[in-house]
Amino acid sequence: MNEMQLKFLSRSENEIFARNAVAAFVLPLNPSLSEISDIKTAVSEAVTNAIVHGYRGDEGWIVLNCKTDGNSLHIEISDSGRGIEDVAEAQQPFFTTLAGEERSGMGFTIMQTFMDDFAVRSATGAGTTVTMRKDFGAKAEADAR
Numbered sequence: 001m002n003e004m005q006l007k008f009l010s011r012s013e014n015e016i017f018a019r020n021a022v023a024a025f026v027l028p029l030n031p032s033l034s035e036i037s038d039i040k041t042a043v044s045e046a047v048t049n050a051i052v053h054g055y056r057g058d059e060g061w062i063v064l065n066c067k068t069d070g071n072s073l074h075i076e077i078s079d080s081g082r083g084i085e086d087v088a089e090a091q092q093p094f095f096t097t098l099a100g101e102e103r104s105g106m107g108f109t110i111m112q113t114f115m116d117d118f119a120v121r122s123a124t125g126a127g128t129t130v131t132m133r134k135d136f137g138a139k140a141e142a143d144a145r
Contacts, residue, residue: 001067001068001069002025002028002067002068003065003066003067003068004021004025004065004066004067005063005064005065005066006018006021006063006064007061007062007063007064008061008062008064009059009060009061009062010050010051010054010055010058010059010060010061010062010079010081011051011059012048012051014047014062015044015047015048015051018043018044018047018062018064018077019039019040019041019043019044019047020040021064022039022040022043022064022066022073022075023036023039023040025066025068025073026039026066026068026073026134026136028068029068029071029073029136029137030136030137031134031136035134035136038114038115038134039073039075039114039115039134041110041114042075042110042111042114042115042132042134043064043075043077045108045110045111046075046077046111046130046132047062047064047077049108049128049130050062050077050078050079050081050128053081053082053084054079054080054081054082054083054127054128055079055081055082056081056082058081060079060080060081061079061080062077062078062079063076063077063078063079064076064077065077065078071135071136071137072116072133072134072135072136073133073134073136074131074132074133075115075130075131075132075133075134076129076130076131076132077129077130078127078128078129078130079127079128080126080127081127081128082124082125082127083122083123083124083125083126083127083128084120084122084124084128085124108120111130111132115132115133115134116133116134116135117131117132117133118130118131118132118133119131119132
């Protein structure tokens with residue numbers, strides 16, 4: 001098992017840093033290029049959601065925790081922003097609170113599609129935490145059967 005934690009400001013340039021840090025962290029599990037791409041995309045979506053929806057132009061902290069456990073990568077991305085009033089509604093494809101800003105409303109759907117497990121916890125005024133898991137190698141192959 002290995003673990004890491006990053007804490008960074010909710011600036012758009014830090015989204016690239018977060019996705020690349022997680023991609024480098026998972027390398028000992030020998031992921032395929034496709035798996036790395038899936039992870040980077042899911043992390044990008046979660047961090048972007050925290051920046052755009054959680055803080056809405058204000059600056060705050062985003063905390064990224066990663067842990068490897070056997071052939072699995074566990075990711076937790078948290079903010080202390082506005083929170084989500086209705087998590088179930090927010091997870092519906094194409095739902096967005098910022099429709100006028102060319103947002104697709106597909107962030108949670110993308111995260112859920114690219115990862116093996118996905119969950120969102122949120123409290124209005126207290127922030128949001130996204131947890132995700134990606135399985136590699138024999139475990140991923142067994143689960144696919």
